[in-house]
Amino acid sequence: MRLRWDKVWIVARKDLWEFRRNKFIIYTMLITPIIMAMLVPIGTFIPLKDVLVEANVGEEFDYDRVHTPFVFVTIDQNNIDMYHDLSSNMSFYQEYASIRNVSIRSVTFHNCIIVNTTIEEAIIWDSVISESVVTSGMITDSFILNSTVWHGRIAGSSGTNITTNDAYRTDSDLYDVHLPAELDMVAFYRTLMDSMLILFVMLPAILPTVLASYSFIGEKQNKSLEPLLATPTSDMELLLGKSLSVFIPTMTSTLVAFILFAVLVDYFTYSFFHEIMIPDARWIVAIVVISPLFCIMGIMINVLISSKVSDVRASQQIGSLVVLPIVALFIMSSMQLFALNMMMLLVLALFLVGLDGLVFWLSYKSFKREKILVEWR
Amino acid sequence: MITTKGLSRAFGPILAVNKLDLNIQDGQIFGLIGPNGAGKTTTIRMLTCLIEPTLGSAQLDGFDIRKEDDKYRIREITGLLPESPGLYETLSAYQNLEYYADLYDMDPTVKDLSIERYLRMLGIWDKSDVTCGTFSRGMKQKLAIVRALIHEPKYLLLDEPTASLDPASVATVREFISELKTKKRTIFINTHNLDEAERLCDRVGIFNKKLIAEGTPKELALKLWPRRVVIEVRNPNEWYAKNLSALSGVTFVEATGLRLMVDVDDPGVRAPEIVKVLVENGAEVSSVNEEVHNLEEVYLELIGGKS
Ligand SMILES: Nc1ncnc2c1ncn2[C@@H]1O[C@H](COP(=O)(O)OP(=O)(O)OP(=O)(O)O)[C@@H](O)[C@H]1O
Numbered sequence: 001m002r003l004r005w006d007k008v009w010i011v012a013r014k015d016l017w018e019f020r021r022n023k024f025i026i027y028t029m030l031i032t033p034i035i036m037a038m039l040v041p042i043g044t045f046i047p048l049k050d051v052l053v054e055a056n057v058g059e060e061f062d063y064d065r066v067h068t069p070f071v072f073v074t075i076d077q078n079n080i081d082m083y084h085d086l087s088s089n090m091s092f093y094q095e096y097a098s099i100r101n102v103s104i105r106s107v108t109f110h111n112c113i114i115v116n117t118t119i120e121e122a123i124i125w126d127s128v129i130s131e132s133v134v135t136s137g138m139i140t141d142s143f144i145l146n147s148t149v150w151h152g153r154i155a156g157s158s159g160t161n162i163t164t165n166d167a168y169r170t171d172s173d174l175y176d177v178h179l180p181a182e183l184d185m186v187a188f189y190r191t192l193m194d195s196m197l198i199l200f201v202m203l204p205a206i207l208p209t210v211l212a213s214y215s216f217i218g219e220k221q222n223k224s225l226e227p228l229l230a231t232p233t234s235d236m237e238l239l240l241g242k243s244l245s246v247f248i249p250t251m252t253s254t255l256v257a258f259i260l261f262a263v264l265v266d267y268f269t270y271s272f273f274h275e276i277m278i279p280d281a282r283w284i285v286a287i288v289v290i291s292p293l294f295c296i297m298g299i300m301i302n303v304l305i306s307s308k309v310s311d312v313r314a315s316q317q318i319g320s321l322v323v324l325p326i327v328a329l330f331i332m333s334s335m336q337l338f339a340l341n342m343m344m345l346l347v348l349a350l351f352l353v354g355l356d357g358l359v360f361w362l363s364y365k366s367f368k369r370e371k372i373l374v375e376w377r
Numbered sequence: 378m379i380t381t382k383g384l385s386r387a388f389g390p391i392l393a394v395n396k397l398d399l400n401i402q403d404g405q406i407f408g409l410i411g412p413n414g415a416g417k418t419t420t421i422r423m424l425t426c427l428i429e430p431t432l433g434s435a436q437l438d439g440f441d442i443r444k445e446d447d448k449y450r451i452r453e454i455t456g457l458l459p460e461s462p463g464l465y466e467t468l469s470a471y472q473n474l475e476y477y478a479d480l481y482d483m484d485p486t487v488k489d490l491s492i493e494r495y496l497r498m499l500g501i502w503d504k505s506d507v508t509c510g511t512f513s514r515g516m517k518q519k520l521a522i523v524r525a526l527i528h529e530p531k532y533l534l535l536d537e538p539t540a541s542l543d544p545a546s547v548a549t550v551r552e553f554i555s556e557l558k559t560k561k562r563t564i565f566i567n568t569h570n571l572d573e574a575e576r577l578c579d580r581v582g583i584f585n586k587k588l589i590a591e592g593t594p595k596e597l598a599l600k601l602w603p604r605r606v607v608i609e610v611r612n613p614n615e616w617y618a619k620n621l622s623a624l625s626g627v628t629f630v631e632a633t634g635l636r637l638m639v640d641v642d643d644p645g646v647r648a649p650e651i652v653k654v655l656v657e658n659g660a661e662v663s664s665v666n667e668e669v670h671n672l673e674e675v676y677l678e679l680i681g682g683k684s
């Protein structure tokens with residue numbers, strides 16, 4: 001078998017010339033990255049933009065709101081709704097107390113144990129807060145357990161299982177901190193990124209359906225294969241050249257889509273996470289390893305289809321079935337049947353290498369000039 | 378030189394080419410003539426190493442079409458115009474030629490010069506950037522021929538170069554091929570246009586699954602029919618025929634109306650003798666011609682008569 005890479009490139013270059021003149025292909029290759037990379041993050045994050053920006057409010061916390069006004073409250077009563085009387089202009093200050101099962105506003109607690117209590121506008125220090133909700137509070141040097149802190153500031157404290165939003169945290173050791181369910185950005189972000197990851201590895205398997213059907217069937221319909229096969233070019237050079245001509249635009253389009261996507265996602269989420277979220281190791285493996293492997297699979301399957309079908313549209317329709325296994329993967333992942341973690345990605349990559357080897361071998365067998373002329377109809 | 382020995386190809390039960398033996402000298406134009414489905418395309422495909430023969434062998438310039446290593450050499454020294462031109466219609470004429478020039482490993486400078494020369498020859502140098510889908514069919518066909526010879530192959534194989542063209546295009550394509558004839562190059566043409574074969578080809582093979590006859594168009598006619606001198610006289614007389622049949626070299630005489638048909642061994646020698654005898658017998662000879670059989674008659678006699 002003869003293989004010269006300059007020949008491979010000559011074959012690929014001609015197809016690229018042709019693609020450049022094919023409006024349908026140009027649009028497909030341009031529109032896909034736009035849809036994939038721009039519409040999804042924009043559509044997802046713009047409605048969430050307020051939420052994302054509010055995440056910063058803690059830094060500009062309004063201390064005055066907490067200090068005034070202080071109000072008299074009664075404690076240790078079951079389910080009594082405490083209220084403050086602004087006109088009385090009295091402040092409530094409690095030390096060494098145990099506060100349970102109440103709802104209070106505008107208070108200062110020092111060295112207290114606060115259980116199952118709803119507090120608004122409070123200064124709390126050296127206290128224990130458990131099973132409570134603190135809104136617009138300033139919690140210092142305290143221990144917080146199984147509680148929710150909305151707005152405000154947590155400093156020098158420790159604790160676990162804390163639901164929080166908009167709370168500015170300093171010098172604290174908090175474990176198992178999460179957002180309120182409706183605003184659980186992290187969880188939401190993870191699910192979104194998992195689906196997008198799958199979309200991004202799916203894209204290079206679908207795009208070849210459009211291109212390869214032109215590259216192979218187009219040539220067959222145009223009857224230009226016969227003179228081409230009469231040139232001193234080996235079957236392998238032709239197969240690789242034609243595959244390369246599909247691979248290059250597909251991967252370029254995927255990469256461009258990915259870069260746009262990453263920039264947009266990072267732009268929208270930076271204020272929330274305070275770090276660049278993509279590309280991370282998972283995305284790099286997905287884009288650099290998995291996507292090309294899916295692309296090769298897509299191309300080779302299309303070569304196989306081209307040898308049986310003589311109509312561009314029919315081939316595109318059959319070729320789009322390639323996505324079915326990927327869609328299955330997608331659904332399984334969104335049903336949380338498995339996690340798309342690094343391990344999973346590497347297993348997938350290994351599996352794809354094997355599958356690619358198989359489909360390449362099959363399509364090479366179908367890509368023999370005698371077969372192309374005699375059987376490719 | 379193209380030689381084939383017992384070259385055969387079957388498609389399942391269909392025998393497309395049956396034991397073809399050919400010897401085509403370098404520098405000749407050879408025409409393979411046969412009806413639809415005769416196996417002409419199959420023959421050309423075998424000669425250009427596109428499909429394998431089921432039996433027999435062929436050599437081009439000593440390279441064997443069945444040897445894997447020779448196939449590349451054969452592809453390098455041949456150029457093929459298939460039945461349909463198969464140009465890339467969205468690409469320019471220049472790109473179409475450049476692609477093939479590169480596939481044939483042409484040196485970049487030679488390539489550019491060569492493409493320019495041929496595009497000028499076709500008169501479309503100023504349109505070299507225009508997508509060739511806009512060209513007329515005749516022009517496309519010529520461009521496809523140029524594509525087949527851009528690398529100056531020793532063997533040019535043309536599969537029905539003028540089929541499905543209008544008469545004017547046929548004329549220009551044919552003229553173009555005859556221009557190529559001046560070069561030292563072997564051209565193999567598949568055709569069922571007999572007029573074309575007669576005008577272009579040095580030798581022809583009449584072919585339908587197997588080779589029926591081979592030679593120059595004239596030779597073929599001679600194999601089929603005796604050489605015949607046709608004489609017209611103004612005053613027909615039954616004596617003329619009788620006198621002529623006595624002459625040496627004359628094998629057969631027939632008189633119809635004003636015409637005398639005389640079969641002879643060598644018209645160049647016998648015609649003057651015949652005329653002399655006729656004149657001596659008082660005949661007023663108005664014309665003397667040797668009967669010519671064109672390729673069409675030969676073809677119909679060999680193929681048309683059978684089917
Ligand atoms: N790929 C194929 N599969 C099966 N049969 C074939 C194939 N190619 C050609 N044949 C058969 O072989 C015979 C010769 O075909 P071929 O195309 O060589 O004829 P041809 O002389 O070129 O005819 P035409 O003048 O129509 O071009 C025909 O009977 C045809 O049906």
Ligand SMILES: [Mg+2]
Nearest residue numbers: 417418419460
């Ligand atoms: Mg034919």
